[in-house]
Amino acid sequence: xxxxxxxxxxxxxxxxxxxxxxxxxxxxxxxxxxxxxxxxxxxxxxxxxxxxxxxxxxxxxxxxxxxxxxxxxxxxxxxxxxxxxxxxxxxxxxxxxxxxxxxxxxxxxxxxxxxxxxxxxxxxxxxxxxxxxxxxxxxxxxxxxxxxxxxxxxxxxxxxxxxxxxxxxxxxxxxxxxxxxxxxxxxxxxxxxxxxxxxxxxxxxxxxxxxxxxxxxxxxxxxxxxxxxxxxxxxxxxxxxxxxxxxxxxxxxxxxxxxxxxxxxxxxxxxxxxxxxxxxxxxxxxxxxxxxxxxxxxxxxxxxxxxxxxxxxxxxxxxxxxxxxxxxxxxxxxxxxxxxxxxxxxxxxxxxxxxxxxxxxxxxxxxxxxxxxxxxxxxxxxxxxxxxxxxxxxxxxxxxxxx
Ligand code: AMP
Ligand code: MG
Numbered sequence: 001x002x003x004x005x006x007x008x009x010x011x012x013x014x015x016x017x018x019x020x021x022x023x024x025x026x027x028x029x030x031x032x033x034x035x036x037x038x039x040x041x042x043x044x045x046x047x048x049x050x051x052x053x054x055x056x057x058x059x060x061x062x063x064x065x066x067x068x069x070x071x072x073x074x075x076x077x078x079x080x081x082x083x084x085x086x087x088x089x090x091x092x093x094x095x096x097x098x099x100x101x102x103x104x105x106x107x108x109x110x111x112x113x114x115x116x117x118x119x120x121x122x123x124x125x126x127x128x129x130x131x132x133x134x135x136x137x138x139x140x141x142x143x144x145x146x147x148x149x150x151x152x153x154x155x156x157x158x159x160x161x162x163x164x165x166x167x168x169x170x171x172x173x174x175x176x177x178x179x180x181x182x183x184x185x186x187x188x189x190x191x192x193x194x195x196x197x198x199x200x201x202x203x204x205x206x207x208x209x210x211x212x213x214x215x216x217x218x219x220x221x222x223x224x225x226x227x228x229x230x231x232x233x234x235x236x237x238x239x240x241x242x243x244x245x246x247x248x249x250x251x252x253x254x255x256x257x258x259x260x261x262x263x264x265x266x267x268x269x270x271x272x273x274x275x276x277x278x279x280x281x282x283x284x285x286x287x288x289x290x291x292x293x294x295x296x297x298x299x300x301x302x303x304x305x306x307x308x309x310x311x312x313x314x315x316x317x318x319x320x321x322x323x324x325x326x327x328x329x330x331x332x333x334x335x336x337x338x339x340x341x342x343x344x345x346x347x348x349x350x351x352x353x354x355x356x357x358x359x360x361x362x363x364x365x366x367x368x369x370x371x372x373x374x375x376x377x378x379x380x381x382x383x384x385x386x387x388x389x390x391x392x393x394x395x396x397x398x399x400x401x402x403x
Pocket of ligand 2: 179180181222244245251293
């Protein structure tokens with residue numbers, strides 16, 4: 001049996017980033033940059049005031065105080081009327097450029113002003129309340145490297161640097177196929193012995209969350225020819241993901257169907273729970289995943305194997321989720337013989353976060369995923385006692401939740 005890490009390494013060794021495209025700056029949100037963001041200018045472009053007040057020459061206050069003549073007024077968006085000479089001050093507003101000769105700003109509340117003159121009561125240091133040119137960004141700086149996910153701050157940065165469009169990696173198109181005689185698709189009343197189709201929808205949502213574009217190939221019964229034919233519908237996709245029919249039952253036909261389509265398969269037993277054998281292979285150069293059918297197993301194996309592959313295809317430098325180590329807030333037991341990925345909520349216990357099971361951990365219990373902020377990794381045959389620390393893969397941003 002392979003460890004999760006070994007299986008993932010084998011998968012990623014066969015995955016390459018897709019091509020790139022240019023998108024409008026706002027449409028780059030959540031996408032992965034394919035080129036470095038380079039500044040062609042200094043930011044701020046010139047020294048400017050961080051306060052409403054008076055631009056002065058600090059040396060004029062060297063004696064401990066100064067009386068200065070107010071010789072001009074500079075608002076943001078305008079240029080100083082002329083350089084500042086000894087014994088002079090200019091009224092200045094936040095963001096306005098400093099006049100040549102000035103090296104400090106005194107906030108308006110710190111001076112006595114009577115129109116034409118101001119009294120500065122104390123010594124002012126050079127650079128006070130001045131934002132120097134290039135303080136934020138210097139010309140030629142690589143501000144964000146390729147492979148980074150664009151967030152709101154990066155969108156603002158792109159706009160500041162004059163990028164009207166950004167080059168990002170293409171989103172992988174992912175075809176999702178659910179197999180099983182027992183499945184009634186959304187909108188159809190389940191017949192006798194049928195259950196609703198969960199996986200098509202949870203997996204498509206996971207594809208979207210991973211930055212991909214899902215396409216549903218619908219539900220197909222456990223018949224070899226039917227599966228083979230339906231798999232062919234997925235030819236235009238970059239990745240194929242199926243659920244169910246990959247274990248050893250008579251009706252587990254997905255592997256054979258993939259082989260008939262010409263896929264080269266690597267079948268693994270991975271030492272994890274939930275998740276039984278998973279199938280990974282390549283079909284006409286494209287990755288294919290055969291995930292287990294239990295809704296929780298399908299989601300967890302997607303999380304551990306498919307998501308990193310989709311991130312790699314998008315050129316991400318970091319394909320893994322963040323991990324944290326937190327105390328258990330209750331016993332977290334993995335009695336089984338394989339490493340457990342137990343669904344936990346991250347809740348605050350006093351000041352700090354800790355992990356609590358989301359309830360029954362059966363692989364058919366979808367509710368255990370619904371409440372999950374993370375997957376606690378517990379070695380085989382181990383119980384993490386309350387207060388002991390456990391490593392958790394963080395699945396989502398923590399938000400306060402109604403009880
Ligand atoms: P299998 O791997 O085909 O043996 O399926 C394992 C379990 O997952 C069975 O209980 C199936 O009924 C269930 N299952 C398979 N596919 C789906 C699906 N798309 N939605 C919900 N449950 C499923
Ligand atoms: Mg089945």
